[in-house]
Amino acid sequence: MAALAIRDVRKRFGTTEVLKGVGLEIENGEFTVIVGPSGCGKSTLLNIIAGLEKPTSGTVEIGGRIVDDVAPKDRDIAMVFQSYALYPSMTVRQNIVFGMECRNVPKPQRAEALARVARLLQIEPLLDRKPAQLSGGQRQRVAMGRALVRDPLLFLFDEPLSNLDAKLRVEMRMEIKQLHHRIGSTMVYVTHDQIEAMTMATRIAVMHQGEVQQFADPDTVYNRPANLFVAGFMGAPPMNIFSARVEATPNGVQATIGQGENAVALALPDTCKPHAGRAVMLGLRPDCIAEEHRRFGADAAGLTIEAPVEMSEPTGAETIVVLRIGGERALARVSPDTRPAAGSRARFSLDMRRVCLFDPGTGMLIA
Amino acid sequence: MALGSYTGKGARPVRNAPTRVLLHAIAILLAAAYLVPLAVVLLNSVRSAEEIAQTSMIGWPLAWAWGNYATAWSDFCIAQTCTGIQPYMLNSALVTVPATILSTLLGAVAGYAISLWRFPGHAWIFGLVTLGVFLPEQMRLIPWTIVLRDVGLSNTLTGLVAIHTIQGLSFTTLFCRNYYLSIPQDLIKAAKIDGAGFFRIFARIVLPLSPPILIVSTIWQFTGIWNEFLYGVTFTTGTQQPITAALIALTAAVADAPQYGVQSAAVVLAALPTLLVYLFGGRYFVRGLTAGAVK
Numbered sequence: 001m002a003a004l005a006i007r008d009v010r011k012r013f014g015t016t017e018v019l020k021g022v023g024l025e026i027e028n029g030e031f032t033v034i035v036g037p038s039g040c041g042k043s044t045l046l047n048i049i050a051g052l053e054k055p056t057s058g059t060v061e062i063g064g065r066i067v068d069d070v071a072p073k074d075r076d077i078a079m080v081f082q083s084y085a086l087y088p089s090m091t092v093r094q095n096i097v098f099g100m101e102c103r104n105v106p107k108p109q110r111a112e113a114l115a116r117v118a119r120l121l122q123i124e125p126l127l128d129r130k131p132a133q134l135s136g137g138q139r140q141r142v143a144m145g146r147a148l149v150r151d152p153l154l155f156l157f158d159e160p161l162s163n164l165d166a167k168l169r170v171e172m173r174m175e176i177k178q179l180h181h182r183i184g185s186t187m188v189y190v191t192h193d194q195i196e197a198m199t200m201a202t203r204i205a206v207m208h209q210g211e212v213q214q215f216a217d218p219d220t221v222y223n224r225p226a227n228l229f230v231a232g233f234m235g236a237p238p239m240n241i242f243s244a245r246v247e248a249t250p251n252g253v254q255a256t257i258g259q260g261e262n263a264v265a266l267a268l269p270d271t272c273k274p275h276a277g278r279a280v281m282l283g284l285r286p287d288c289i290a291e292e293h294r295r296f297g298a299d300a301a302g303l304t305i306e307a308p309v310e311m312s313e314p315t316g317a318e319t320i321v322v323l324r325i326g327g328e329r330a331l332a333r334v335s336p337d338t339r340p341a342a343g344s345r346a347r348f349s350l351d352m353r354r355v356c357l358f359d360p361g362t363g364m365l366i367a
Numbered sequence: 368m369a370l371g372s373y374t375g376k377g378a379r380p381v382r383n384a385p386t387r388v389l390l391h392a393i394a395i396l397l398a399a400a401y402l403v404p405l406a407v408v409l410l411n412s413v414r415s416a417e418e419i420a421q422t423s424m425i426g427w428p429l430a431w432a433w434g435n436y437a438t439a440w441s442d443f444c445i446a447q448t449c450t451g452i453q454p455y456m457l458n459s460a461l462v463t464v465p466a467t468i469l470s471t472l473l474g475a476v477a478g479y480a481i482s483l484w485r486f487p488g489h490a491w492i493f494g495l496v497t498l499g500v501f502l503p504e505q506m507r508l509i510p511w512t513i514v515l516r517d518v519g520l521s522n523t524l525t526g527l528v529a530i531h532t533i534q535g536l537s538f539t540t541l542f543c544r545n546y547y548l549s550i551p552q553d554l555i556k557a558a559k560i561d562g563a564g565f566f567r568i569f570a571r572i573v574l575p576l577s578p579p580i581l582i583v584s585t586i587w588q589f590t591g592i593w594n595e596f597l598y599g600v601t602f603t604t605g606t607q608q609p610i611t612a613a614l615i616a617l618t619a620a621v622a623d624a625p626q627y628g629v630q631s632a633a634v635v636l637a638a639l640p641t642l643l644v645y646l647f648g649g650r651y652f653v654r655g656l657t658a659g660a661v662k
């Protein structure tokens with residue numbers, strides 16, 4: 001049984017259609033991340049799941065029950081907000097038990113649940129403070145506590161980490177992931193941060209302009225993006241995209257990037273054969289372009305090319321090299337000790353097994 | 368949401384000494400002009416009627432006639448009843464206190480509903496309610512006459528309480544709605560998911576954040592209702608009159624020698640409650656008005 005099913009949900013504000021028929025089925029215990037740029041409709045979708053907004057059409061099912069006419073409090077959900085939304089005049093303790101108080105949970109049970117959550121999140125020393133006396137990370141924990149104190153069918157997170165500084169964000173990211181492992185609840189997590197999506201999700205729904213572009217596990221989204229939008233949105237730096245021609249030669253299928261003397265021919269996997277003779281958009285992740293002696297996978301005979309280098313950016317863990325392939329700009333992630341000089345030519349090793357071909361018209365993945 | 372401190376940008380400080388002296392002189396002159404009526408009333412309130420009649424309306428007391436206050440409070444005759452202003456002060460209090468509390472609380476609930484619940488048509492309702500702010504009170508006299516007659520509240524303090532509560536709603540709703548706009552919508556959403564309803568969210572989350580605007584609203588309403596004259600004089604007579612209406616009767620009733628001393632004392636006593644509210648609440652008033660804006 002799906003923990004959450006969204007069927008053809010549409011939402012219109014005046015004349016603008018924010019959601020254009022969204023459908024998702026989320027299994028029990030899954031950690032689903034809905035990711036997309038701002039304005040893609042992801043927060044509206046979350047509000048519709050929570051019942052805080054009504055869809056223009058479509059249905060939402062939570063735990064097998066259609067909840068379109070069910071009030072938020074009766075949907076058996078808990079939600080963590082980007083602003084934390086802690087009640088400013090209440091102490092941490094009162095914030096956490098407020099939901100149980102509204103539901104007339106007997107006092108001994110309240111105390112028990114409070115103690116459990118405070119221990120789980122290590123916020124026992126904070127219980128008598130007001131939200132204004134807490135740091136950002138502590139507020140975040142209390143907001144989590146308020147959600148965890150109940151045992152809902154569904155946890156909803158609305159960009160819960162985006163108000164934290166970078167270091168704390170990474171820590172809380174890991175904590176939330178561990179928490180999910182420990183309690184195994186179904187979670188739906190909205191973010192614009194593709195790293196959060198990649199690291200936390202069991203499945204990622206990539207949204208753009210009110211539509212789900214791809215709904216798949218992180219590896220698939222990363223390696224086999226459904227279209228050019230997903231290819232460009234997921235991954236930092238994003239996937240390199242070249243316009244290329246696919247040709248069949250006696251030695252196998254190859255893609256040619258660029259014209260005349262700049263032109264570079266790259267051997268393609270045999271699976272690309274059906275597209276021989278077509279113009280395509282060729283996608284290659286920066287991590288598929290490395291220093292000459294890198295061996296990708298088991299096959300020793302990798303493909304290497306010589307290319308002009310525009311710039312090298314050492315980041316410590318790796319060096320990002322800006323180079324030109326067939327006259328088109330590309331990014332490569334090479335080992336940190338490789339620092340080809342700007343203006344020089346260098347050899348690079350390419351992992352063509354992970355190449356993606358997109359239709360130049362529709363932008364959809366074809367091979 | 369802390370009380371915002373006022374950080375408005377003032378004019379550049381004037382460095383030039385003569386200019387500064389001139390500016391201060393003008394300011395003091397203006398302040399003095401505003402304070403002259405108050406000074407005259409205060410001085411006359413401790414002068415005897417004979418002294419005022421023999422010398423001038425404006426002058427330093429030759430003999431301090433403190434007795435004026437006692438006379439004004441409990442003995443002076445207004446329209447053939449010699450009780451002083453005491454019962455009329457009580458009338459004013461019986462109108463002002465309930466009407467202030469009711470209009471402030473109802474305005475808070477209305478402002479909360481309009482700003483944080485965004486029900487369909489909320490903008491229209493808000494527009495209609497605040498239209499009341501701009502209607503001159505003369506325009507509302509006849510409708511109120513009809514309403515008070517039909518519900519049987521003519522010439523009663525309850526009738527005045529009803530009028531001031533309902534009319535005050537325009538202001539209090541406007542104040543509270545604007546203030547509550549600064550409360551994040553997420554708080555309401557979180558409380559809805561927690562299972563709280565309309566009134567529980569109001570009582571437990573919104574009301575504890577409200578003291579700054581409730582103080583503003585209370586001061587505004589108290590001052591406005593206490594000083595109100597037109598409805599008081601139109602809808603009540605005799606012993607039912609609030610102090611503002613009674614003061615007029617007090618000056619009109621004197622046929623023989625004008626009792627300026629006692630009348631001045633009565634005026635000072637009548638103005639005392641609003642003066643005290645201003646003295647003790649004035650700084651909260653300014654702070655509360657800017658709290659939402661500065662944030």
